[in-house]
Amino acid sequence: MRALLVVNPAATTTSARTREVLTHALASDLKLEVAQTQYRGHARDLAQQATEGGETDLVVALGGDGTVNEVVNGLLANGPDPDSHPRLAVVPGGSTNVFARALGLPNDVVEATGALLDALRDGSERTIGLGLAAGTPGSEDEGVPERWFTFCAGFGFDAGVVGRVEQQRERGKRSTHALYVRQVVRQFLGEANRRRGVLTLERPGGKEGATETVENLALAIICNTAPWSYLGNRPIYPSPDASFDTALDLFALSKLSPSAVARYATQLLTSTPQRGPHGKHALSLHDLTNFTLHSQVPLPFQMDGDHLGLRTSVTFTGVRRALRVIV
Known part of the structure; x- marks a missing residue:
């Protein structure tokens, strides 16, 4: 089997020696080509080249969730036909590795x-x-390229936290769970719109093709699997029913006051695979194929833990059976 190993040399939990040992182990069973990423988006380019070349059977991503996301977007650059692109395999090397752990990998x-x-x-x-996210036609974000995500996207508060973490990492801070917790607190204290909802959900669901609308949402998390993330070894389940075998799940809050946030x-933090957050300010929707989130003001947007800047409108699509994965 011909394989491409895409290595992120800046992966949080691997050393040069570890990567060398793993490369030799994989090369013992595969006709292996190794490529190290050199810039943001390089993993996507490498995976796309391997797909379009037609000779690669497997692409292995060695890195964190950001590296995996880039590889997936390269594999699916020409569409989600599982038979037309190489299989994906993942060796976790990041700080959290949600996608790999959700697949049941060590x-x-x-x-x-x-x-x-x-x-x-x-x-x-x-x-x-x-999941697939794209700029909404007719909005300010209409021209934003569509992008695939493997386990989650966030519009608003959690994306703001991701952006703050990335800023700290650019200043030399290590990506730790303590860093995330600190940035959650700082994001809440500095969030100007936390007390009122600025998001509107639109989705098909009414009679005769009418659109169902939910207004005044303050936070939105879109899940393609469960758990959504981990705090250390503790899994977090805003959408316990989310699955790689269904479309997308949405968890949203209509209030971010101190009491509601607490x-x-x-x-x-106490969620389980059987029960997630609930209450009058919580909205939970399961197995959504298509929906759009609009914001009254530009809000942070993230996918698979990668901050993508500010958006005012994003359309989401859940695509079943899009990618073959070795597990």
Whole structure:
């Protein structure tokens, strides 16, 4: 099997020595080509070239969720036909590795490599669904290129936290869970629109093709799987029913007052695969194929933990059976 190993040399939890050992282990079972990323978006370019070349059977992403997202967007640059692009495999090397862990892979790079080799020998794979986000026609963001995401997107508060974390990392801070917690607090204290909802949800659902509208939302999290993230080893479930086998789930809050934030933050931290946050200010929707979020003001937007700037309108599509993954 011909394979391309895309390596992020800046991956948080791997060293040069570890990456060398893992490369040798994979090369023992694969006809392996290795490429290191050199700039933001490089992993996408490498995966797209491998797909269009037609000779690569497998692309292995060694890095965090951002590297995986870039590789997926390269694999699906010409559309979500699982038979037209190489399979994906993941060796987690980031600080959280939500996608890999949601697939049931070990969070340790050595153990994950062993699990990958076992899966390749056994021919074990699954076809999963993905999320697709694009600028809404007729909005200020109409020309924004569409982009795939593997496990989550966020519009508003959580994307603001991601942006703050990225700023800290650019200043040399390590990506730790403590860093995220500090930025959550700072985002809440500095969020000008936290007490009123500026988001509107539009989705098909009414009679005779009418659009259903939910207004005055203050926060929106879109999940393609569960859990949404991890705090250390604790999984967080805003949408416990989200799955790689269905379309998208939406969790939204209509209020971000101190009391509401305290209540729903506690529910998130104690959430389980059976029960997520709930209450009069919480909106939970399951298995959505298509919907749009509009904002009265530009808000931060993130996908798979990657801050993508400010948006005013994003249209989301849940695409079933979009990508083949070795597990």
